[in-house]
Amino acid sequence: MPEASPLDLERDQDQDLRDTVDQLYNRFQQTAAATHKRIADAIRSNPHVFVVFEE
Structure with a gap:
């Protein structure tokens, strides 16, 4: 299997790769936002548990 590089996403030669990466990035953004909310x-x-106030 040939390696992929960021330049592959800029070229129109591999639209399947671009579509896959776009889908994964969108999913990552949604998951990251949801995770951030859960942590907060x-x-x-x-x-x-997380903050210690000095007296």
């Missing part, structure tokens, strides 16, 4: 919710729900 966990920290807000349990600040004592």
Whole structure:
């Protein structure tokens, strides 16, 4: 199997590769946003676990 490079995405020669990478990147963006929200919710729900206030 030949290796792919970022230049392959800029060329019109491999539209299948571009479509696949676009789909994966969109999925990554959605998953990252959802993960960020879950982490933020966990920290807000349990600040004592994540934040230490000095007295």
